[in-house]
Amino acid sequence: MTLGHALLKAGIGFLFVLQMLPLMIYLERKGSAFIQDRLGPNRAYIPGVGLRLAGVVHTLADVVKLLTKEDLVPKHVNSFHYKLAPALAMFCALAIGAVIPYAHPVSFPDGTVFRVQGIDLDVGILYMLAISSIGVYAVVLAGWASNNKYSQLGGLRASASMISYELSMGLGVIGLLLVYGSVDLNTMVAKQGDLAFGFLPKWGIVVQPIAFLLYCTAAFAETNRNPFDLAEGEAELVAGFHTEYGSFKFALFFMAEYVNIVVQSLVMATMFLGGWQIPGVSHEWLVKPENTALVLKGILGFLAIAGTFIGFRLLAWHKKNRMVWKDERGREGAILAVLLGFGPAITAAAVFLLWTSGLGPSSAAVWTAVIQFLVLVTKALLFCWLFIWVRWTTPRFRYDQLMNLGWRLLLPLGLINVFGTGLLVKAGIL
Amino acid sequence: MQQAFFWLFAAVAVGAGLFAVTRRRPLACALSLVVSFVGLAGLYAQLGASFPATLQVLVYAGAIMVLVVFVLMLLNLPEDAHDRVPDPDQDRMWPVFLVAPLGILLVFAVRGMDLPKELPALPADFGTVAGTGRLLFGEWVWPFELASLLLLVAVVGAVVIAKKKLD
Numbered sequence: 001m002t003l004g005h006a007l008l009k010a011g012i013g014f015l016f017v018l019q020m021l022p023l024m025i026y027l028e029r030k031g032s033a034f035i036q037d038r039l040g041p042n043r044a045y046i047p048g049v050g051l052r053l054a055g056v057v058h059t060l061a062d063v064v065k066l067l068t069k070e071d072l073v074p075k076h077v078n079s080f081h082y083k084l085a086p087a088l089a090m091f092c093a094l095a096i097g098a099v100i101p102y103a104h105p106v107s108f109p110d111g112t113v114f115r116v117q118g119i120d121l122d123v124g125i126l127y128m129l130a131i132s133s134i135g136v137y138a139v140v141l142a143g144w145a146s147n148n149k150y151s152q153l154g155g156l157r158a159s160a161s162m163i164s165y166e167l168s169m170g171l172g173v174i175g176l177l178l179v180y181g182s183v184d185l186n187t188m189v190a191k192q193g194d195l196a197f198g199f200l201p202k203w204g205i206v207v208q209p210i211a212f213l214l215y216c217t218a219a220f221a222e223t224n225r226n227p228f229d230l231a232e233g234e235a236e237l238v239a240g241f242h243t244e245y246g247s248f249k250f251a252l253f254f255m256a257e258y259v260n261i262v263v264q265s266l267v268m269a270t271m272f273l274g275g276w277q278i279p280g281v282s283h284e285w286l287v288k289p290e291n292t293a294l295v296l297k298g299i300l301g302f303l304a305i306a307g308t309f310i311g312f313r314l315l316a317w318h319k320k321n322r323m324v325w326k327d328e329r330g331r332e333g334a335i336l337a338v339l340l341g342f343g344p345a346i347t348a349a350a351v352f353l354l355w356t357s358g359l360g361p362s363s364a365a366v367w368t369a370v371i372q373f374l375v376l377v378t379k380a381l382l383f384c385w386l387f388i389w390v391r392w393t394t395p396r397f398r399y400d401q402l403m404n405l406g407w408r409l410l411l412p413l414g415l416i417n418v419f420g421t422g423l424l425v426k427a428g429i430l
Numbered sequence: 431m432q433q434a435f436f437w438l439f440a441a442v443a444v445g446a447g448l449f450a451v452t453r454r455r456p457l458a459c460a461l462s463l464v465v466s467f468v469g470l471a472g473l474y475a476q477l478g479a480s481f482p483a484t485l486q487v488l489v490y491a492g493a494i495m496v497l498v499v500f501v502l503m504l505l506n507l508p509e510d511a512h513d514r515v516p517d518p519d520q521d522r523m524w525p526v527f528l529v530a531p532l533g534i535l536l537v538f539a540v541r542g543m544d545l546p547k548e549l550p551a552l553p554a555d556f557g558t559v560a561g562t563g564r565l566l567f568g569e570w571v572w573p574f575e576l577a578s579l580l581l582l583v584a585v586v587g588a589v590v591i592a593k594k595k596l597d
Contacts, residue, residue, distance in 0.1 A: 081458075121480060122481075122558050123481055123484045123558075123559060126484045126485070126559075127484055130485075130487040133491070133492025134468075134491060134492055136492070137464065140496070140499055140503070144503060152503065163496055163497065163500070166493070183559050
């Protein structure tokens with residue numbers, strides 16, 4: 001393995017997940033505003049230019065604010081563990097991303113095979129569970145090292161809920177393992193390319209709906225998201241385990257939460273929605289140069305049409321805004337319409353029309369991986385939005401309700417599911 | 431490279447183990463033990479046993495030690511509790527005299543073994559999920575079942591002790 005190869009692999013492991021962060025934070029802000037019938041953040045602007053770009057600048061402003069704040073370590077904390085906790089939180093969140101297969105291994109005509117995956121482990125999903133179980137310590141450490149009653153209570157709650165929900169998470173995974181007969185994520189995705197009952201794609205959500213429910217619920221608890229975010233229930237615990245944290249140490253916890261969401265979405269898409277598989281389209285068909293070109297042209301055509309549609313919607317919004325605001329805000333709609341709508345649409349249409357030559361086998365292999373990567377990301381974004389959607393529509397659980405749900409409902413459900421799946425697999429139905 | 435990683439993991443495992451017995455705050459001890467387990471998992475992984483390595487992290491570091499840490503935090507020892515522990519120099523030395531002979535015996539035992547120069551090749555599925563599973567549920571199925579029976583007894587015992595009134 002050359003150095004470039006190794007660097008590329010390391011980059012695949014976590015760079016993509018990291019790049020999703022600004023998007024997730026923007027989505028969270030605008031999503032919450034959309035659900036609560038507000039406009040959402042739109043005040044931050046680029047000095048000199050005066051553009052606000054519908055709140056995109058806010059994400060940048062946030063980072064600048066958090067980086068330039070004074071990095072304060074309170075006197076009463078346990079300094080070493082206090083500083084270790086945010087780093088550990090970020091590490092555990094990012095490390096999981098390394099095992100996700102983003103596409104089918106790319107095989108070039110000269111025989112080299114490139115796996116679009118950080119590390120190819122045969123223990124795949126168990127590695128994911130192991131790292132996320134280490135992630136508990138970040139919260140526990142933060143709570144304990146802060147020497148603050150609220151923080152400590154937050155840490156306690158987090159560790160209790162994570163222990164409880166890791167069980168149902170594991171049981172959900174066991175149901176899947178029984179069906180696919182492997183813990184390796186590559187094999188799991190490959191098996192999901194088959195058909196179940198003759199007409200449905202054999203996705204995890206089709207063959208193991210209960211396991212999906214269990215895993216999805218547990219993922220919300222693992223990421224400490226509403227309705228399970230008791231570790232930072234601000235009504236009772238100020239900010240829970242990160243009460244004593246400020247500036248970039250707080251930012252690391254904040255980022256770790258979103259990295260966790262993205263990673264869990266990717267894992268769920270991989271295990272339950274077929275990963276990079278496109279239903280009805282096998283990898284062998286897609287990798288043929290003429291078929292790759294066909295699908296790429298389809299995507300370009302779709303982009304052209306969707307971009308035009310988005311452009312016209314944004315223009316309509318712009319016309320409304322132009323009446324309300326007489327300053328530079330009035331121009332924003334037009335700029336966004338070009339940036340997000342007409343610009344991509346025209347580019348896509350131009351590439352569609354100008355591209356007449358065929359694809360070589362190498363470029364076809366690479367473009368196939370790109371298409372599969374886009375498919376996986378689209379599926380994962382569905383889950384990302386689900387995380388945001390649920391956070392802003394459900395009230396927070398009470399602590400005893402959380403424990404009851406975990407131990408009295410999800411755990412027995414998981415056990416029954418494992419037993420039933422075992423019977424079905426033995427009978428040859430699944 | 432292999433050697434370097436071996437010494438790294440070994441140093442982490444042993445060093446954290448030392449921290450676990452010498453720190454005075456109980457929680458710091460427990461957390462050092464977690465680090466020691468992770469170092470041990472690294473050694474397993476180097477031997478090609480990816481499944482035991484993952485389980486070491488998942489079960490020992492991730493589940494059992496979380497419970498230990500949880501209990502320590504629940505007990506919430508007051509800040510000066512560790513000051514009341516007697517002076518370590520006088521009071522903690524005596525276990526050394528218990529453990530040291532065992533260590534010396536072990537050194538002699540290992541030296542006395544005549545190890546083959548050429549080690550036999552490992553089976554292809556050594557340390558993988560499939561290989562470990564086949565060993566556990568094939569050759570070692572009865573000891574495995576006995577161990578699970580023991581765990582079941584422990585669970586029942588824990589419930590009986592924890593529940594004051596059995597209904």
